[in-house]
Amino acid sequence: MKVRSNQPTRRHALITGVMSVAVLALTACGGGAAESPSAGSSSAAPNLAEGGATTLTMWVDAERAPALEEITRSFKEDTGIEVKLAVKDFAAVRDDFITQVPTGKGPDLIVGPHDWLGTFVQNGVVAPVELGDKASEFQESAVQAMTYDGNVYGVPYALENIALLRNTDLVPEAAATFDEVIANGEAAVAAGDATYPFLVGMDPKQGDPYHLYPLQTSMGVPVFGQNEDGSYNADELLLGEPNGVEFAKKLVEWGDTGSKVINSNITGDIAKEKFNAGESPYFLTGPWNVPDAQAAGLNLAVDKLPTVGDQDAQPFIGVNGFFISSKSANALAANEFAVNYLSTEAAQDAMYDVGGRPPALKASFDKAASDPIVAAFGEIGANGVPMPALPEMQAVWADWGGTELALIKGSGDPAAAWTTMVSNIEAKIAEQ
Amino acid sequence: MLTSAPPGPAATRPPQKTAARSDSTLGLLAKIVLLGLVDAFAVYVLITLFLQEKWVILLVGAAVTVLINWIYLRRGGLPAKYLAPGIFFLVVFQVFVMIYSGYVAFTNYGDGHNSTKADAVNAIQLSAQQRVPDSPAYRVSVLEADGDFHLLATDPDGGVSVGTTGVPLEEADDAVTDGTGKGVELEGYRTLQFGEVLANQADILAITVPFSDDPEDGSLKTSDGSNAYVYRPSLSYDETTSTFTDLETGTTYADTGEGSFRSAEGEQLSTGWKINVGFDNFVKAFTDPNIRGPLVQVVLWTFTFAIVSVLSTFALGLFLANAFNLPDLRGKRIYRILMILPYAFPAFLAGLVWSGLLNPEFGFVNNTFFGGADIPWLTDPLLAKVSVLVVNLWLGFPYMFLVCTGALQSLPEEVTEAARMDGATAWRTFTAIKLPLLLVSVAPLLIASFAFNFNNFNVIYMLTDGGPRFDGTTANIGHTDILITMVYEIAFGTGVGRDYGLASALSIIIFIIVAVISAISFRQTKALEDIN
Numbered sequence: 028m029k030v031r032s033n034q035p036t037r038r039h040a041l042i043t044g045v046m047s048v049a050v051l052a053l054t055a056c057g058g059g060a061a062e063s064p065s066a067g068s069s070s071a072a073p074n075l076a077e078g079g080a081t082t083l084t085m086w087v088d089a090e091r092a093p094a095l096e097e098i099t100r101s102f103k104e105d106t107g108i109e110v111k112l113a114v115k116d117f118a119a120v121r122d123d124f125i126t127q128v129p130t131g132k133g134p135d136l137i138v139g140p141h142d143w144l145g146t147f148v149q150n151g152v153v154a155p156v157e158l159g160d161k162a163s164e165f166q167e168s169a170v171q172a173m174t175y176d177g178n179v180y181g182v183p184y185a186l187e188n189i190a191l192l193r194n195t196d197l198v199p200e201a202a203a204t205f206d207e208v209i210a211n212g213e214a215a216v217a218a219g220d221a222t223y224p225f226l227v228g229m230d231p232k233q234g235d236p237y238h239l240y241p242l243q244t245s246m247g248v249p250v251f252g253q254n255e256d257g258s259y260n261a262d263e264l265l266l267g268e269p270n271g272v273e274f275a276k277k278l279v280e281w282g283d284t285g286s287k288v289i290n291s292n293i294t295g296d297i298a299k300e301k302f303n304a305g306e307s308p309y310f311l312t313g314p315w316n317v318p319d320a321q322a323a324g325l326n327l328a329v330d331k332l333p334t335v336g337d338q339d340a341q342p343f344i345g346v347n348g349f350f351i352s353s354k355s356a357n358a359l360a361a362n363e364f365a366v367n368y369l370s371t372e373a374a375q376d377a378m379y380d381v382g383g384r385p386p387a388l389k390a391s392f393d394k395a396a397s398d399p400i401v402a403a404f405g406e407i408g409a410n411g412v413p414m415p416a417l418p419e420m421q422a423v424w425a426d427w428g429g430t431e432l433a434l435i436k437g438s439g440d441p442a443a444a445w446t447t448m449v450s451n452i453e454a455k456i457a458e459q
Numbered sequence: 460m461l462t463s464a465p466p467g468p469a470a471t472r473p474p475q476k477t478a479a480r481s482d483s484t485l486g487l488l489a490k491i492v493l494l495g496l497v498d499a500f501a502v503y504v505l506i507t508l509f510l511q512e513k514w515v516i517l518l519v520g521a522a523v524t525v526l527i528n529w530i531y532l533r534r535g536g537l538p539a540k541y542l543a544p545g546i547f548f549l550v551v552f553q554v555f556v557m558i559y560s561g562y563v564a565f566t567n568y569g570d571g572h573n574s575t576k577a578d579a580v581n582a583i584q585l586s587a588q589q590r591v592p593d594s595p596a597y598r599v600s601v602l603e604a605d606g607d608f609h610l611l612a613t614d615p616d617g618g619v620s621v622g623t624t625g626v627p628l629e630e631a632d633d634a635v636t637d638g639t640g641k642g643v644e645l646e647g648y649r650t651l652q653f654g655e656v657l658a659n660q661a662d663i664l665a666i667t668v669p670f671s672d673d674p675e676d677g678s679l680k681t682s683d684g685s686n687a688y689v690y691r692p693s694l695s696y697d698e699t700t701s702t703f704t705d706l707e708t709g710t711t712y713a714d715t716g717e718g719s720f721r722s723a724e725g726e727q728l729s730t731g732w733k734i735n736v737g738f739d740n741f742v743k744a745f746t747d748p749n750i751r752g753p754l755v756q757v758v759l760w761t762f763t764f765a766i767v768s769v770l771s772t773f774a775l776g777l778f779l780a781n782a783f784n785l786p787d788l789r790g791k792r793i794y795r796i797l798m799i800l801p802y803a804f805p806a807f808l809a810g811l812v813w814s815g816l817l818n819p820e821f822g823f824v825n826n827t828f829f830g831g832a833d834i835p836w837l838t839d840p841l842l843a844k845v846s847v848l849v850v851n852l853w854l855g856f857p858y859m860f861l862v863c864t865g866a867l868q869s870l871p872e873e874v875t876e877a878a879r880m881d882g883a884t885a886w887r888t889f890t891a892i893k894l895p896l897l898l899v900s901v902a903p904l905l906i907a908s909f910a911f912n913f914n915n916f917n918v919i920y921m922l923t924d925g926g927p928r929f930d931g932t933t934a935n936i937g938h939t940d941i942l943i944t945m946v947y948e949i950a951f952g953t954g955v956g957r958d959y960g961l962a963s964a965l966s967i968i969i970f971i972i973v974a975v976i977s978a979i980s981f982r983q984t985k986a987l988e989d990i991n
Contacts, residue, residue, distance in 0.1 A: 081657050106653060122951065129574030146956070150573040151582025151730035157682050159596045176729070177693075178586050231818065231837065232924040292820035353582050359660035362683040418570065421956055425935040429928050436838065447930075 081360050083110045085136040085349075086124065088117040094381035095138075098374045108360050110136075121146070128152040128352050135355040136365060141172040141346040144180055144416040153180050154353040156362065161370050169387035171257045172346035172413035181348035182365045183387035184378045188342040188408040189238060189313045191330040192320065197221055197308035205242060205333040208309055209281075209288050215308045223307040225288050228295025234432030236424065237414075238311055239278075239289075240343050244412075246270045246277075246336035250423060251415050261419040261456060266427070267449040270336065275434055275441035277335060284437030291435045314384060314404050329403035342407065343414040346387060422455035494531060498524065564963035565735055570956035572718045572731045579732040580696060583703065583720070586729075587694035591677045594689035598641045599681050601656050601663055602648035608659065610668050611642045611650075612679060612687055621645060622668035628679065656684040694728075703728060740964035750961075753929050753936045753945070758972075761941040764847065765912040769905055771852045776859025777897075781889070784867050795864070802857035810921025813850045817922075837923050840938040847939050851918050858908070866900045867893070895987070902984040909980070910973050914943045942969050 087095060092112050099110040113134060115123065121143050127133040129152070147153040155178040162170050162179070169183035191208070193201065197220050198211045212224025227238050236243075243249075248271045252263030281288040293301070295312075302310040303323035310316070311332075320327055332340035349369050351361045368374060375391035385405040386392045396402035414420075430448040433439055501524040508517040530539050566572075597612040602621065609623040611634060619642035622628040635644035644650050656663060663684060670676035670689070677691035694703045694712075703712040703720050712720035712728050719731030744750055783794050801809070816823045817836040825834055836846045870893060878888040919925060925940035925948065936945050946969070950962030 106657075108657070122957075125570075125573060129578055146570060148582075148586065149571045149729050149956075151579055152573070154585050155588065157590060157686070157688055159686055159688060176586060177589055231814070232926050290820070292818055294818075297818075297821055353585055354578070357657075357660060358664055359682070359684055360657055363685075366683055367685075418956055429935075436835075 081108045081357055083108060083136060083355075083357055083361055083364060084113055084134040085110055085138070086113050086115045086120055086134045087138045088120070089114050091138055091378065091381060094377045095374075097377055098368060098371075101373075102364055102368050106360075106363065108364070110364060124352075125150050125152055128354050131354060133352050133354065135352055135357050135361040137350050137352070138347065139350065140414075141181060141183070141348060142414045142416045142420065144173070144175045144350075145418040145420065147350065148175050148180065149418045152353055153350045154355070154358065155180055156182060156351060156366060158182065158366060158370070161366065164370070164389055165387050166389060166392065166409070168344055168409065168411065168413060169346045169348075172344060172416070173348055174256070174258060175416055176258070177256070181350045182369050183346045183348040184369065184375055185347045185382055185384035186344055186387055186405070186408050187313055187315075187347070187384045188344045188404065188411045189241070189311060189332070190342070190404050190407045191332055192302070192310040192312060192317070193328045193330050194302070194305060194308045194310075195326040195328050197305070201328065201330045202333060203331070205245075205335045208333045209286070212288070212308055213286075221305070221307050223290070223293075223301060224286075225309045225311070226293060226298040226302050226307045227289060227311040228298040229289070229291050229293055229432065229435070230428070231291065231294060232432075233425065234291075234428035234430075234435065235295075236427045236431055237343060239431060241332040241340035242277075242335050243274050245332075245334035245338050245340040246274045247338045248274055249341075249412070250420075250427075251417070253412075257413075259415045259417055261417045264449065264453055264456065266423075266452065267446075271449065272442045272445050274335075275430075275445035278431060278434040279437055279441050282435035282437050289435050291432060314400070317400055318383070327400070329400055329407075331407055339410055342411040344408050344411040345414055347382075347384070348387070419456045422458075423452050426452050426455070490531065494528065498528065560963045560966060563959050564740055564967050565737060566733050566960050567718050567731075567736045567739075568733050568960045568963075569958035571729070572733050572960075574732055576714075576732040579719075579730045582730045583694065583728055584692070584696060587692045587703075588680070588690045589693050591689045591691050594677070597679060597687040597689075599679075599685060599687045600641070600643050601651040601681075601684055602645060603651055603655075604648045608651075608663055608666055609648060610666055610679060610681065610687060611645055611648070612668070613640065613642045621648075622679070624666050624668065627669045627671050653684070660684075736960065740960045741968075743961060744964055744968065749932050749934045750949075753932050753934060753940070756929070756938075757936065757940050757942055757945050760844070760939070761913060764844075764851075764915075764941055765909050767848055768851045768855060768912040768915070769909050771848065772855035772859045772908070773863075773901075773905060775852060775856040776861075777863045779856070779860050780863035780867055784864065798860050799857045801853055802861070804854070806854055806915075806917040807921055809854055810850070810918050813846075813853075814922050817846055838927050840927055843923050843927060843939050847919060847922055850922055851912070851915065854918065855908075855912075862901055862904055863897065866897050869900075870896055898984075899987050902987055903981070906977055906980045906984070910977055913941070913973055913976075914969070915941070916943045916947065919944045920947070942972075 085095070092114050095110075095112055099112065103109050120137065121139060124133055124137050125146065129150075133152070144153070156173075158165070158170065158179055165183055166186065169186055170179060173179050173181040173183050197215045200211075202208045202211055209224055212221070215221040216224050227235065229235050248268045249265045251259040251261060252265050254260050278289070279285060283291055298310060298312070299316055299319065301307055302312075302316075303320050303325065305323075305325065310320075317327065317329075332342055334340045349365045351358065351365055355361050370388065372388060372390050375386040375388040376394065379386045379391060379395050383401075385401050385408065386395055392405060396405060415423075426448050430444050434441055434444060501520065505517060505520055505524070508520060527543070530536065530543050595615045597614055599613070600611040602609040602611050607623055609621055609626075611619065611621050611631065612628065613619050613636070617640050619631050619634040619636065620628040621631040621634070631642065631645050633646065634642040637643045651659070664680075664682065666680065667690075668679040668687075670678060675691070677689040679687045680690050681687040691706075693707065694705055696703050701714045704710070705712070710722045710724075710726070712722050712726075715721045716734075717731075718734040718736075720728040744754070779798055782788070783791050783798070788794075804812075814837065817825075819825055819833050819835050819838075822836070824836065825832055835842060837843050874892055874896070875888055878892050883891070919939055919941055923937070923939045925935075925937040925944050927939075928935065928937040935948055940948070942965070946962050946965045949958055949965065951957055
C-alpha cells in the first residue's frame, strides 16, 4: 500500500518537472523565433554599456575551430571581446544560417566557402565588409570571389583548386595537353605498370562538372560570362558556346563506350584508392587528397592542368572566408574581429597550418609556398576563375552534371544532349 | 481485501486517498520542490519575454504555467496528471508542426523570400552602400558631445576634420594627434574608449558624415570604429511609397505585392520577403509542367514501390517465419538471429553500402554473382527500380519475419490440430486457417508498413538519389523518386533554389493521400476481425 501510493506521486512530480522545463524551453525558443527586427540592435546597446563585455558567436566546423582558438584568445586579450566558437555540422550550416539569421538566433560570423554568397545575398543574411586598403594584401582572385554585386562580403583566408597529380615513378615527365596525358597513361598501362591511364572521381549520381571544368574551359566553354569587374553575369550562359558540343563529343570519346579514360564507375573514393595503390600515373584532384597520397609513399608531382583546346585550362577556385551576419547586434565588434584580426598574417598562418590550403593573404601564402606542393597548387589557382556564387548556379550544377554523366556513359547524342541541357538551364534561370 | 482492489480514479475512493496523502510526505516534498523550480524558471522566462515585448508567447507561456500548476496542485484529477505530459508533447511535436507546415504551404517562404519586409529593406540598404571607387581610407576616432557621436577623421594626407550625421565634415586643425598623426582628441568633445565604442555600436555604425551639402559627394561611414570610407548609396528607399530608386539610372523598384521590389521592366531586387500567397503553391503543384509531368509518374511509382515493398517483405517474412517455426527444425535460434541481422543495419547506411555493392564495374554483386558482367543496376530506369525494391526487401523482411513469428506462435495449437484431424493438407491448413488468423493481428501492421514505405526516404535517397533522371523536365527528378524524395528535392535540392512553400503544399497533399488510404484500409481490416 505504502509503496504503491508513493510511486505515482513521485513520478508526477518528476513528469511535472520535465514537462514544465520543456514548456519553458519551447516558449523561450518561440521568443527568439518571433523576435522583431527592430529589437536587435537598438535595445541591446545600453545593456552592453553596463556590462562592458561583448561576446561574438561564430559558426565553424570541427576542423577549423582549433585554428581559430589562438586568434580568438589574442582578440580577447586586446579588446576584451570573447568570440564563442560554435562547432556546427558543415553539411547543414549554410541552410541553418539562412533560416536562423532572420529570427535573430543566428551567429555574428560564419566560416564558409564563397559560393554560398549568392544565396546569402539573395536571402539578405550577410552584410558587406569593407577591407579597405587591406584588399591589396590578398590574392586578387580571393577578393574577387568574395565580391558580389559590387560589394565585398567576406574576409578570405584560403583558396583551393584542383591540379593534376602525377606519380613520377610511372610517368617522369609533365605533359601539357590532355592528349599527351592520355598517351602517357596508356603507355604506362601497356607497359603493365598501371591499370588505369588517368583517374578522376565521378559521382555515380551527379557526375562531376567541377573536376572536368578545366578541360572544358580549355575548349573555350566557360559557364557564365563575366562583367568587366570579374563578376559573373547570369544572363549570359556560355555553356551554349559552339565548342560546348565539341566538348560533349570529347566526353563520349573519353567515356565508357570510348577509350574509358574517364570511367563513370570510378567514384572519388575508388579513384583515390587506385591512385594511392600506384595503379594510375594521373589523378585529377585537389590538395585534400595529397596528404594521403604522400602517406602511401608515392613520389608526387603537381602538374599544370592539361589543355584540350587552344585556351587556358582554368580550374574553379573556391575561396574560404568569414562572413558577417546582416543582423548581428555586434556588427562593429564583428567587423573589428573579421577585418582587423582574421586578416592578419598570424591568423592566416594558423588557418594554413590546420587546413593546408594556400592562404589568401599574400604574405602568408609566400611563407606557405616554401612547400612545393602548395606553391604548385597556388600557381595553378592563380590562373583559375572563382566558382560562380550566383544563386542561378544551383540550377546549373544538377543539369550540367547529369548531362556530362550521361555522355560519359555513352548514352544519347552529344550534340542533342548538350543543347537540351543548355536550354533546360536557361529555362530554370528564367524561372528564378 | 481493500489493498488488492484494482486501482481506479483516486477521487472515487476516499479511504485510499486519505491513506495516500498521509503516506507520501516525501513525494509531496519532491513535488513542491520540482514545481517550485519549474515555476521559478517560468517566472524568469516570462520576465524575459515581457522585456522583449513578446506578448502572444508571454500569454501562452503564462497560461501553460498556470495550467500545469493547477493540474498538479489540485486534489484528484489523476487522469489529467497522467495525460498532461502526453498531450503537451503531442501539441509541441505534432500539432504545432502540422499547423506550421500548413501555414508555410500558404506562403512563398524559400530562397529569396526568407524573412520580413523590414529585414529585406535593411539588407538591400546595406548592400546598396557602395564605397566610392578609389576613395581614400580615413582613420577615425569616435567623439561624443552632448550625447551625440561624432567622427574625428584623419585623411591620408594628415588633415583632420570632424562631423556627424547631417553635419558635413569641417576641418579641425586644433585636434590632438597621436604618434602616427591620427587625430584622437578635440576640445569640447570626449573621445570614446574602445569599450564605449562597442557599447554604442549601433549608433556609431549609423553615423553618416556627409562631405558636403551635395549628396553626390558621398558620406563617411565606419564599420569598425577605427577606419572610415566614403560611401555613396546606389539605391534610396522611400518609406512613404515603399519604393527603391536607383540613384544612377532613376529606375524605381516598387513593392508589387509579390514579396519583392520590382521595376516596371520586371527587374527584381535580389532580396525579397515572405508573404501569404493563398493557394498558389497548390495550384503550382498541379499546373507547373515541370512538376505536373513527373508528378503523375512519381505518384504511380510511389504506390508501386509501397505496395510491392509491403507485399514482398510480408511474403518473404511470412515464409521464413513459417519455415523456422517447424517444430522439428534444428538450430532455429541461430537461423532466426541470422535473419534479423539486416534489421540491425541503419537503412541510411545500408543504402550507401548497397549503392557501392551495385557499382557496375567495381561492385561486389556484378563481380561475384554475374562474373564481372557490366549490369547498370542503378542507372537503367527499370533496373534501378528493381534494385530499389530488392534492397528494400532485404531491409524490410526481418521486421515482417519478427512480426509473423510472434503472431504464428500465438496461434492456438488446437486449431491446426483440428485441421490435421480433418485431413487438411499443410497448404490448406495454412491458407484456410493460419493465414486468416494471422492477418487479424498483422493487418494493421501492414497498413503501418505501407504508410512507412510510402515515405521511405532513406532507401531512395541513399541508393539512387531518385536517379536516373527524367528527360522531359528541368526539375531534378528521376525514375526512382517517390513523393517524399521529390519534395525534398524541391525544398532543399539542387533545382532552382529551395522552396519551402511548395514543399509544404506537396507534403500536405502526401499527407492527405496517406491518410485516405490508411482510413480505407483500416475500415477493410475490421472485416477481418469477424473471423474470430
